[in-house]
Structures are given as C-alpha cells and as structure tokens.
Amino acid sequence: MDILQCISPIDGSIYVERELASEAQIRAALDLAGGAQRAWQLTPLAEREAIVRRAVELLWGRRGALGTELCHMMGRPIRYAAGELDGFAERAGYMADIAAEALADIPAPDRSGSICFIRRQPLGMALVLAPWNYPYLTAVNAVVPALLAGNTVLLKHSAQTPLCAERMVEAFCEAGLPRGVFQFLHLRHGDIDRLIRAGEVDHIAFTGSVAGGRAIAQAAAGRFVRVGLELGGKDPAYIRADADLAQAVASVIDGAYFNSGQSCCAIERIYVHAEVYDAFVEQAVALVRGYQLGRPDVPDTTLGPLVRAEVADFVRAQIDEAVAAGARAHLSPADFAMDFRGTPYMAPQLLTEVDHSMRLMREESFGPVVGVQKVHDDAEALALMNDSDFGLTAAIYSRDATAAQMLGDQLETGTVFLNRCDYLDPALAWTGVKLSGRGCTLSGIGYEYLTRPKSFHFRVEP
Known part of the structure; x- marks a missing residue:
C-alpha cells in the first residue's frame, strides 16, 4: 500500500x-x-x-x-x-x-x-x-x-x-x-x-x-x-523617482521575502529610478539584514526555511551564477547562522548590478532573493518589466496615480498595483497572462x- x-x-x-x-x-x-x-x-x-x-x-x-x-x-x-x-x-x-x-x-x-x-x-x-x-x-x-x-x-x-x-x-x-x-x-x-x-x-x-x-x-x-x-510568476516592482521611498522599501521588501519568497506573486525583480536608487538600496539592505532566520516554531523567527533542501539549493545556484556574471551580493550568509547548503534554511539575499542575461532576473526563484536594477525613465522600466515569460502582477510605487495608470495600461500582467504588492483583493479578478x-x-x-x-x-x- x-x-x-x-x-x-x-x-x-x-x-x-x-x-x-x-x-x-x-x-x-x-x-x-x-x-x-x-x-x-x-x-x-x-x-x-x-x-x-x-x-x-x-x-x-x-x-x-x-x-x-x-x-x-x-x-x-x-x-x-x-x-x-x-x-x-x-x-x-x-x-x-x-x-x-x-x-x-x-x-x-x-x-x-x-x-x-x-x-x-x-x-x-x-x-x-x-x-x-x-x-x-x-x-x-x-x-x-x-x-x-x-x-x-x-x-x-x-x-x-x-x-x-x-x-x-x-x-x-x-x-x-x-x-x-x-x-x-x-x-x-x-x-x-x-x-x-x-x-x-x-x-x-x-x-x-x-x-x-x-x-x-x-x-x-x-x-x-x-x-x-x-x-508561476516573476513579478516586478518599479520605484519611480517621486515615490514615498520609506513606504516603497517597506512594501516591496515584505513582498519579496514574506513566506521566504514562496509566493506566486512575490516581488522577484525591482527596478529603481536612478535618482533614488542608492537610497533605496541602502534602506532595503538594512531592512533585510534585520530578518531573523531560524526554526519557524520559534516565536522570534521572521524568516523560516524553504519547503525542501533542493529548492533552497536551486535558489542558491541562481545567486551564485549571477555573482559569477558580475552581480553584487549585499548580504553575507554568515550573518544568518542557520544558513547551510543542503538544508532548507537559506539566508536572504539582495543583488544589484544585475541584468536580464542572468537566470535570477528571468526564471522564477520562489525563494528569499531579489535583484535590483537601476533605470533612468518610465520607458526603460516598462520595457524591462514586460521582458518576461510571466505576467501575474506588477507593482508601481509613485505619488502620481495618472502616470501609474498609463504605465499599468501597458503592463503585460493580470494585476497592477500602485504603492502595494503581494495581495489579492477578492473583489478583483485574479488572473495571469503568458506563462x-x-x-x-x-x-x-x-x-x-x-x-x-x-x-x-x-x-x-x-
């Protein structure tokens, strides 16, 4: 049996x-x-x-x-x-x-x-x-x-x-x-x-x-x-120059790392306008560094293990390949005592100097990692957000709702968010396009x- x-x-x-x-x-x-x-x-x-x-x-x-x-x-x-x-x-x-x-x-x-x-x-x-x-x-x-x-x-x-x-x-x-x-x-x-x-x-x-x-x-x-x-999803977020930066950082980081990134609509790619890029990265890294990786049955833990060891090692391989291709890793696994290869426990990571030649920016990761890429205008951000085989959700952070709606009309996704992410409103249709x-x-x-x-x-x- x-x-x-x-x-x-x-x-x-x-x-x-x-x-x-x-x-x-x-x-x-x-x-x-x-x-x-x-x-x-x-x-x-x-x-x-x-x-x-x-x-x-x-x-x-x-x-x-x-x-x-x-x-x-x-x-x-x-x-x-x-x-x-x-x-x-x-x-x-x-x-x-x-x-x-x-x-x-x-x-x-x-x-x-x-x-x-x-x-x-x-x-x-x-x-x-x-x-x-x-x-x-x-x-x-x-x-x-x-x-x-x-x-x-x-x-x-x-x-x-x-x-x-x-x-x-x-x-x-x-x-x-x-x-x-x-x-x-x-x-x-x-x-x-x-x-x-x-x-x-x-x-x-x-x-x-x-x-x-x-x-x-x-x-x-x-x-x-x-x-x-x-x-699947490879959901992007775009931080415009006029965004409320503190709110944007808190929102997208939670959207990327909650549930150890194991969400179909988790934020997996972040595009940040050059005017706020450095400040965004600094605040984002500081926030991720505060996560507590550990056994999920311990009340203080804020980041638990991935579902299986092979899943965690798949995400680690994406990170290793990106770093080898020129990406910069901003966090050290050594700072998270539970991170061990061959186990489901994986430290969070944030990478910059990434591009779409890297698997990390194209393939679904489904883990606690996100790539952050600098852009110079809405057109560049839009092209990169749509450069994906997936189309579940996309998030825009901006004080200009009109500009965000114009971008949203051109985004190839089932849902467009403004100043939030990783949430299903039951009053709205939940659907996706592409893969x-x-x-x-x-x-x-x-x-x-x-x-x-x-x-x-x-x-x-x-």
Whole structure:
C-alpha cells in the first residue's frame, strides 16, 4: 500500500503519513460526487451560502491549531502562520456576499409575447488541485465559489500539506454540507492524470508550476472541459523617482521575502529610478539584514526555511551564477547562522548590478532573493518589466496615480498595483497572462468560469 509522507522542513522529520487513495476509493468518490451534485444544485442558494459561512467560521475559529500545522508542514514562521486563515475568511466571505448577484438570472430585452433570460448553471464536478505554499488561500479561491455555484468539489492538496484538505472537508461537513458534495483525495500523479481524463470531471482548477500546468492541459486535451491554471510568476516592482521611498522599501521588501519568497506573486525583480536608487538600496539592505532566520516554531523567527533542501539549493545556484556574471551580493550568509547548503534554511539575499542575461532576473526563484536594477525613465522600466515569460502582477510605487495608470495600461500582467504588492483583493479578478496561466478566480467574473450560461426563450401565448 502506497503511503504519503509529509516531511517537515523544520528538521526533516515525518510530520504526517497518509494512505494514498486506491482505485476503488477514487471511483467511489467520483460516484458519490456525481450522485450528490444534482440535489446540491437544486438546494436554494441561501441555504448553500449559510453552510459555507458556517464552515468558514469553524475554520477561522481553529486558526491557531491550523497555523501550527502549517508551520510544521511547510515551514512558515509560527508568528505568521495563522494569518492565512484571516485571508481565507475574507475571500470566502466576499464570494458569499456577491453570490446572489453574480449568479442571478440575466434578463434579456422585453419582447412582445416572450419571456427571455439567461441562467447560470453549475458545470458539475470541480477538481481542485491546490499547492503547499498558501494551501488555504489558494484552495478557497476555487472551492468556495464552486460550491456556492452548485458544483460538487474534489480537493487534492499537495503532499506537503495534506492536513489542509482534511481540515477543510471536516469543517464543511460539520457545517451541514450534504455527503459527497465536498471530498478530499490523497493521490499519486498518475491518479491525477486519470481523474482529469475521467468523464465525470467538468472543471479543473490547478495552482502550481508551469510544468504542472502543461501536464494538466495535456491531460485535459480533447475533453472540452474548463481548465483554470494559476502558474508561476516573476513579478516586478518599479520605484519611480517621486515615490514615498520609506513606504516603497517597506512594501516591496515584505513582498519579496514574506513566506521566504514562496509566493506566486512575490516581488522577484525591482527596478529603481536612478535618482533614488542608492537610497533605496541602502534602506532595503538594512531592512533585510534585520530578518531573523531560524526554526519557524520559534516565536522570534521572521524568516523560516524553504519547503525542501533542493529548492533552497536551486535558489542558491541562481545567486551564485549571477555573482559569477558580475552581480553584487549585499548580504553575507554568515550573518544568518542557520544558513547551510543542503538544508532548507537559506539566508536572504539582495543583488544589484544585475541584468536580464542572468537566470535570477528571468526564471522564477520562489525563494528569499531579489535583484535590483537601476533605470533612468518610465520607458526603460516598462520595457524591462514586460521582458518576461510571466505576467501575474506588477507593482508601481509613485505619488502620481495618472502616470501609474498609463504605465499599468501597458503592463503585460493580470494585476497592477500602485504603492502595494503581494495581495489579492477578492473583489478583483485574479488572473495571469503568458506563462502565469489562464482563467480567472475571485470577483464576480470568477463565477463565470464555474458556471455555464443557459438561455430561456419562452413565447407566452396571449
């Protein structure tokens, strides 16, 4: 029997073991979800919404224990870990708030003797494949609106965070969700491929790597099902000459290093106008030097380990190559006692004298490092920000909102920020371009990807 093992990055110990689902268990889950979907679709939206809100309240109330589990499963410092449930509750609450309006019938113009309208109907069964870096926040984007729209959901979380799927399903069942509407499965990669090809699955929501997204798209090819992909990022920030420098430094550094840089929308490239470049670098380096690298279960730690040792060594290799090509490293790993090659513990780094010939400025790092490059005007910054295979978010720091909006119109990204970064407002569409993915979650637009339009044209006899 195959066993899933969650290896804690804290000390390399086995934190969780679970049996992987058998073919019979997968078949049973599909049959159960299929049988439950029709009744769930016919359940009044107000009742669906009430169950979702109760489940979210239960999960939020357990945020302390859930945060401790997150700390041990994926290494986020304990002082921050429970905060993910605050974001979970915010997003779920907003999607519940707008559900009635977003899912309401769309009336057509009046025609004599006819009643015409468009009704949004659920797709059926949604397969949600969630990652380890923000396991609750990424899952909620798809799970909650899918359920509110009348779909059933099968949730598969990363092997690094298997308890998150279990805790979510437990809370929803406790809140009164009918049996079979929301289930979790612990799966092998081959099982995921077979599930995607299964005729019962009507929608796939995947958050993860570009390679994983390609595999999902290939498995779904020819099935004509909805596929939502939130993939990688190499998100840039531009510090204009008129920026509030202290605010910009605090914002982008947090956006680059929070969660050890393990965020799809983390800031990984910073372009700074020449007039404020030296001051920015000085303040940024001082701020990063104040991070406390250590065991994430220690309350004073502000920078925990990366998820696995090989991930940390990949980021170190990017840094080594950049330095060999002429980049300047401003921090010494020796100043962070826990930094050891071959372990997940990696000191933060900030590099200058970088350019786009370096992997560090082109490939996703997903670690506590950022490159800072000097620019001389908006045109140069814009060209560099768009010089990427990715397009998830971009941040501009400036006191001139008009100039920022003009730049934003030309940026090849799904989201443009002004004077902030690394945040998802649930009222806004969360989407990417280029290799950052396709589809959309959150906002009213997110419901469009979880439903299909059905037109009603009734001729009414006088």
